[in-house]
Amino acid sequence: MLLRSLPYEGSERLALFRVTEDDKESSCFSHPDIEDLRERRHSFERLAAIRSCGWTLTGKGDAERLPGARILADFLTMLGVKPALGRVFSPDEARAGAERVGMPRYNLWWRRFGADPNIVGRRLARNGYPHT
Secondary structure (H helix, E strand, C coil), X not given: CCCCCCCCCCHHHCCCCCEEECCEEECXXXXXXXXXXXXXXXXXXXXXXXXXXXXXXXXXXXXXXXXXXXXXXXXXXXXXXXXXCCCCCCHHHHCCCCCXXXXXXXXXXXXXXXXXXXXXXCCEEECCEEEC
């Protein structure tokens, strides 16, 4: 039950879909499934995806295990969300082999990086891979 509206413009128009297999819930659509849904959608204006996951962040201070999410490039745009600093992800960054990019949550940016506005463009390692 949703007790209050989500903090996004037009939140009453958002829908969440999940995949189920053999009566076990899973929240993972494959990338080809998502692209297929995008191409065949008729009832939805936009389609984006989010997948919860954890990260190990290194590059400044001690390694730290963090909650996080992987999102399709247009996820934030679909919600009408703008980053406090920097920009939203570009479609080119979603291509295989593209440079890995990330965006810290506000509380992580404040706590671990001292709200440093110069974090934009800095390279850190997530799960051992460099990300900008």
